[in-house]
Amino acid sequence: xxxxxxxxxxxRSSTPMETPYKKRTPKKRxxxxxxxxxKFYCDGRIMMAKQTGVxxxxxxxxxxxxxxxxxxxxxxxxxxxxxxxxVIGGVLFLFVLGTLLRxxxxxxxxxxxxxxDEAADLERQIDVANGSTGYRxxxxxxxxxxxxxxxxxxxxxxxxxxxxxxxxxxSLCDNCVERFDHHCPWVGNCVGRRNYRxxxxxxxxxxxxxxxxxxxxxxxxxxxxxxxxFLTALKDSPARxxxxxxxxxxxxxxxxxxxxxxxxxxxxxxxxxxxxxxDIKGSWSSKRGKDNYNPYSYGNIFTNCCAALCGPLPxxxxxxxxxxxxxxxQLAPPANGITMYGATQSQQSHMVSLYTVS
Amino acid sequence: LFHNLQELRHxxxxxxxxxxxxxxxxxxxxxxxxxxxxxxxxxxxxxxxxDTVKTLNNYYAEAxxxxxxxxxxxxxxxxxxxxxxxxxxxxxxxxxxxxxxxIQEQNEKIYAPxxxxxxxxxxxxxxxxxxxxxxxxxxxxxxxxxxxxxxSTAR
Numbered sequence: 001x002x003x004x005x006x007x008x009x010x011x012r013s014s015t016p017m018e019t020p021y022k023k024r025t026p027k028k029r030x031x032x033x034x035x036x037x038x039k040f041y042c043d044g045r046i047m048m049a050k051q052t053g054v055x056x057x058x059x060x061x062x063x064x065x066x067x068x069x070x071x072x073x074x075x076x077x078x079x080x081x082x083x084x085x086x087v088i089g090g091v092l093f094l095f096v097l098g099t100l101l102r103x104x105x106x107x108x109x110x111x112x113x114x115x116x117d118e119a120a121d122l123e124r125q126i127d128v129a130n131g132s133t134g135y136r137x138x139x140x141x142x143x144x145x146x147x148x149x150x151x152x153x154x155x156x157x158x159x160x161x162x163x164x165x166x167x168x169x170x171s172l173c174d175n176c177v178e179r180f181d182h183h184c185p186w187v188g189n190c191v192g193r194r195n196y197r198x199x200x201x202x203x204x205x206x207x208x209x210x211x212x213x214x215x216x217x218x219x220x221x222x223x224x225x226x227x228x229x230f231l232t233a234l235k236d237s238p239a240r241x242x243x244x245x246x247x248x249x250x251x252x253x254x255x256x257x258x259x260x261x262x263x264x265x266x267x268x269x270x271x272x273x274x275x276x277x278x279d280i281k282g283s284w285s286s287k288r289g290k291d292n293y294n295p296y297s298y299g300n301i302f303t304n305c306c307a308a309l310c311g312p313l314p315x316x317x318x319x320x321x322x323x324x325x326x327x328x329x330q331l332a333p334p335a336n337g338i339t340m341y342g343a344t345q346s347q348q349s350h351m352v353s354l355y356t357v358s
Numbered sequence: 359l360f361h362n363l364q365e366l367r368h369x370x371x372x373x374x375x376x377x378x379x380x381x382x383x384x385x386x387x388x389x390x391x392x393x394x395x396x397x398x399x400x401x402x403x404x405x406x407x408x409d410t411v412k413t414l415n416n417y418y419a420e421a422x423x424x425x426x427x428x429x430x431x432x433x434x435x436x437x438x439x440x441x442x443x444x445x446x447x448x449x450x451x452x453x454x455x456x457x458x459x460x461i462q463e464q465n466e467k468i469y470a471p472x473x474x475x476x477x478x479x480x481x482x483x484x485x486x487x488x489x490x491x492x493x494x495x496x497x498x499x500x501x502x503x504x505x506x507x508x509x510s511t512a513r
Contacts, residue, residue, distance in 0.1 A: 094439070095439055098439040098440065098441070099439070099440070102440055111483050111485070112482075112483040114485075115482065117375050117488075118377060118482065118485070118486060118488070121375065121377050144382045144383065145383060146382055146383060146384070146385055147383075147384065147385060151382075153382075161483075161485060164380065164382065164386060164485075165382055165385070165386055166386055178386075179386070197432075197436075198440065201436065295385065296385055296386065303424075306424065306429060306432075307424050309432060309436075310424075310428060310429045310431075310432025310433060310436075311422075311424050311428060311432065312421060312422055312423070312424070312428045312431070312432075312448065312449055312450045313432075313435075313443075313448050313450060314422075314450055315448070315450055315451055315454060315480070317480070317483045317484060318483075319481075
């Protein structure tokens with residue numbers, strides 16, 4: 001019944017005879033054979049890092065805090081102040097949730113790994129440049145001059161590519177990511193070129209939301225305390241208003257400051273067109289040398305901000321929902337017999353193995 | 359040599375692949391080197407090759423251009439909490455479709471008749487323009503190979 005038995009015999013061998021039987025194995029989507037350490041949901045539509053525990057914590061914290069606010073504080077405030085307050089709160093809440101999910105679920109800008117032919121071609125070029133053979137050569141770098149500044153491009157041994165400028169390899173996800181900012185456990189994903197603006201919108205709107213909630217919870221206590229006195233109201237709060245209790249307010253206070261601080265930091269990064277990665281390493285700081293400057297900056301804050309937030313959104317390069325094509329022609333036989341993208345030898349191209357991948 | 363892409367795939371064998379790398383001298387915007395690779399010297403005229411690469415570079419520059427239209431798109435998207443992308447195609451995606459059509463056209467008119475085939479850079483992570491060089495397959499012993507190739511190619 002299953003004809004794939006026949007295809008398995010001939011796939012990896014070097015005999016030139018192509019199987020005459022049409023393969024009946026169901027077509028797999030590319031995300032199922034993705035080499036990085038990512039998790040996929042909804043048939044490849046959603047992409048996250050491997051560890052997602054902290055993301056669920058973030059989600060729970062936001063939902064619980066907002067839930068409590070809308071249940072216990074909003075009725076009073078809507079009645080005694082204005083109903084606009086819950087409306088604004090609701091809009092902010094939805095925006096925060098939307099940007100959070102967009103940050104967590106999208107492809108941050110992962111670079112697909114090199115095809116075997118590409119990798120072999122690069123290896124050949126490096127060997128020619130080094131003049132050496134055999135054992136592992138020294139770390140491979142390539143120098144490029146970008147807008148007058150010399151930038152070193154590093155070779156990634158895992159992905160077998162020279163990393164484009166500003167790309168970095170995330171060790172948690174085991175992927176090279178374009179314009180790598182950082183890996184954020186709170187959103188359960190890397191933050192890179194494709195989702196940085198969503199991440200920034202998320203922390204910015206979250207700052208507004210937390211300040212908003214904090215301010216109106218205080219307002220609520222103050223209004224209620226006009227009858228009894230402020231301190232009495234605070235003292236009473238564990239019993240009468242269990243969720244506006246002092247310890248909870250303290251937690252809110254510190255989380256507000258950390259999120260606001262983070263938003264401030266990223267606003268600085270955006271206005272100078274740097275990534276967290278570059279800032280931490282001090283890549284463009286003047287301490288490295290008098291002539292060291294950021295070659296990617298557009299020169300003024302406004303343009304930098306617009307470019308980061310309103311620039312075009314590049315497409316995903318990994319095509320996670322595409323089907324794996326099993327008949328792509330290849331030049332050199334793959335090193336360990338395992339082809340990452342499911343390509344098999346479908347032509348008599350063994351005659352043209354120009355070089356072996358060691 | 360070859361009159362169309364079908365003929366190319368069925369009666370030729372892959373001899374070599376040339377990879378045109380990215381040109382990062384202007385930053386991270388997508389641009390490919392226009393240097394003419396030596397392996398193509400006998401196969402295609404330098405000007406045709408350079409024209410192809412320059413046109414592709416122009417398309418990518420158009421896709422990544424930061425200006426009035428991209429700001430409008432960005433602000434509109436932000437205002438709708440990025441939900442608008444569920445029904446609308448981004449400008450980048452529109453340009454990528456144009457590029458795919460252009461590459462197919464170039465393959466059919468210019469490259470396949472010379473035994474070459476360009477792979478769309480989007481299929482290689484926008485890292486390289488892969489140009490496959492085909493040799494006319496010898497007639498002896500390979501007819502069974504080529505017929506099974508055409509049999510299993512599911513297009």
